[in-house]
Amino acid sequence: MWRDIKMMAERARGRGIRQLFGDGRAKAFSAHFDGMLFDYSKTSMDEEARAALLALAEARGLPERREAMFTGAPINETEGRAVLHTALRNLSGAPIMVDGADVMPGVRDTLTRMKSFAGAVRSGVFKGAGGAITDVVNIGIGGSHLGPEMAVRALAPYHDGPRCHFVSNVDGADIMDVLAGLDPATTLVLVASKTFTTTETMTNASTARRWMAERVTDPGAQFAALSSAEDKAAAWGIPQSRVFGFEDWVGGRYSIWGPIGLSLMIAIGADDFTAFLRGAEAMDDHFRSAPPEGNMPLMLALTGLWHHQACGYPTRAVLPYDQRLGRLPAYLQQLEMESNGKGVAIDGRLLVHGGGPIVWGEPGTNGQHAFYQLIHQGTQTVPCEFLLAAEGHEPELAHQHRLLVANCLAQSEALMLGRSLDAARAQMKARGFTGAELDRQARHRVFTGDRPSTTLLYDRLSPRRLGQIIALYEHRVFAEGVILGLNSFDQWGVELGKELASALAQVLEGPEGGEDEFGVGKDGSTRQLIKYIHSKKG
Ligand code: F6P
Numbered sequence: 391m392w393r394d395i396k397m398m399a400e401r402a403r404g405r406g407i408r409q410l411f412g413d414g415r416a417k418a419f420s421a422h423f424d425g426m427l428f429d430y431s432k433t434s435m436d437e438e439a440r441a442a443l444l445a446l447a448e449a450r451g452l453p454e455r456r457e458a459m460f461t462g463a464p465i466n467e468t469e470g471r472a473v474l475h476t477a478l479r480n481l482s483g484a485p486i487m488v489d490g491a492d493v494m495p496g497v498r499d500t501l502t503r504m505k506s507f508a509g510a511v512r513s514g515v516f517k518g519a520g521g522a523i524t525d526v527v528n529i530g531i532g533g534s535h536l537g538p539e540m541a542v543r544a545l546a547p548y549h550d551g552p553r554c555h556f557v558s559n560v561d562g563a564d565i566m567d568v569l570a571g572l573d574p575a576t577t578l579v580l581v582a583s584k585t586f587t588t589t590e591t592m593t594n595a596s597t598a599r600r601w602m603a604e605r606v607t608d609p610g611a612q613f614a615a616l617s618s619a620e621d622k623a624a625a626w627g628i629p630q631s632r633v634f635g636f637e638d639w640v641g642g643r644y645s646i647w648g649p650i651g652l653s654l655m656i657a658i659g660a661d662d663f664t665a666f667l668r669g670a671e672a673m674d675d676h677f678r679s680a681p682p683e684g685n686m687p688l689m690l691a692l693t694g695l696w697h698h699q700a701c702g703y704p705t706r707a708v709l710p711y712d713q714r715l716g717r718l719p720a721y722l723q724q725l726e727m728e729s730n731g732k733g734v735a736i737d738g739r740l741l742v743h744g745g746g747p748i749v750w751g752e753p754g755t756n757g758q759h760a761f762y763q764l765i766h767q768g769t770q771t772v773p774c775e776f777l778l779a780a781e782g783h784e785p786e787l788a789h790q791h792r793l794l795v796a797n798c799l800a801q802s803e804a805l806m807l808g809r810s811l812d813a814a815r816a817q818m819k820a821r822g823f824t825g826a827e828l829d830r831q832a833r834h835r836v837f838t839g840d841r842p843s844t845t846l847l848y849d850r851l852s853p854r855r856l857g858q859i860i861a862l863y864e865h866r867v868f869a870e871g872v873i874l875g876l877n878s879f880d881q882w883g884v885e886l887g888k889e890l891a892s893a894l895a896q897v898l899e900g901p902e903g904g905e906d907e908f909g910v911g912k913d914g915s916t917r918q919l920i921k922y923i924h925s926k927k928g
Pocket of ligand 1: 531532533534583728
């Protein structure tokens with residue numbers, strides 16, 4: 391099947407995208423869900439390719455695997471766990487069984503505790519030493535940081551709670567810059583770590599506790615923990631009443647829907663947080679039950695496979711024309727690359743068709759003035775995934791929003807249509823160029839066109855929409871992973887660097903012997919780097 395699909399991609403290369411547009415292509419190559427539109431018509435996928443990709447999804451067992459995920463089967467096989475972030479947004483009341491027990495009472499109980507705590511913080515009932523909480527600092531990294539940071543920023547118009555700040559990097563500059571403007575007596579610190587062992591987070595949490603202890607007699611009273619390791623959080627000194635736990639079947643990069651989302655709930659309130667969950671839940675139902683051709687996550691996944699596996703494009707750009715989604719590319723980098731950046735299939739063999747692509751991006755229009763040059767005229771094709779809100783949250787600046795929308799639409803149009811040499815020559819001629827110089831100047835102004843893009847269009851970025859968008863991408867990653875035959879829910883690739891870093895941290899403390907002992911046992915390059923760092927100390 392893959393061979394046929396790759397041949398179709400080869401044929402499509404010679405044919406281009408513009409030529410595909412005839413009667414009804416835009417409509418036929420779009421998926422709709424709850425007022426959201428995913429238009430993938432500006433790609434080289436035709437009817438035949440789509441049918442083959444849909445058949446591939448079926449043949450790779452996507453429907454069965456999807457059902458296995460939603461019903462709590464241990465599909466994270468390398469870790470022997472279920473994958474149930476969807477349970478955190480299951481507001482339907484339906485049970486979900488793991489190992490014969492319904493997990494939903496526990497999920498509901500935690501959600502109720504989160505709502506009560508967030509409500510107390512927001513209303514001022516929960517106080518710091520200096521009175522009502524004015525600032526919340528979420529300390530976490532990876533999935534315990536990117537999700538809440540991205541979502542809090544995305545939903546800024548809905549904020550009516552304390553200010554939220556985020557610290558993730560072990561680089562002390564991060565925490566110093568965040569704490570610099572805060573009053574410890576009115577700050578709440580959320581230590582967000584699924585494992586409660588991550589070096590960066592635990593180091594920053596200790597720094598925050600010392601900072602608070604300078605002004606507050608009982609600093610522990612202004613800390614809460616968001617973690618699966620409730621015992622470790624308690625041992626660190628955070629009482630059970632302020633530990634919000636979740637099970638190991640929620641992967642770090644899929645954890646925004648539960649306790650890791652507490653900063654978001656404190657910022658926007660429980661009602662809007664529930665709307666966010668409801669949006670995701672609606673997307674879950676759609677993914678589970680919509681017919682394949684109209685199934686938005688599936689079509690997003692098939693477009694991704696078409697571009698990366700079939701056409702061979704190595705990266706994809708995520709380009710939100712929505713400034714508040716400024717952290718979405720970073721969030722998706724973890725979601726997609728930690729999930730599908732793999733080389734080994736579930737059965738332990740090498741992946742025949744590779745893993746997922748490199749994902750990168752920036753909000754528009756900023757990116758236009760930075761890297762779009764390469765997107766339009768570079769020698770590599772970069773499939774672009776545009777996201778666009780039809781309406782902004784600033785009615786008084788409607789004219790600016792019109793400009794934003796116009797720019798987004800113009801980019802996908804330009805990528806597809808390009809500009810021919812003849813058109814470029816005519817333009818240069820009109821500017822007075824002649825002869826060889828006319829030719830030379832014109833060549834620099836040619837756009838090959840036929841560069842693929844998709845557009846996800848929605849009304850405005852509300853909590854419900856954001857929930858839908860994140861769940862859409864989660865399911866896209868899952869569907870791509872299943873079709874490629876890999877496990878999207880482990881991340882063994884991050885382990886080696888962590889192990890070596892903890893050994894190196896000790897080496898950096900200083901060698902036992904003389905200069906020759908720097909980094910003994912390490913390769914020449916690493917020893918040289920260590921020696922340099924030692925020479926600059928103090
Ligand atoms: O190192 C990768 C990772 O394990 C991610 O998968 C995870 O989101 C992040 O670290 C943080 O882990 P934790 O929430 O356990 O601190």
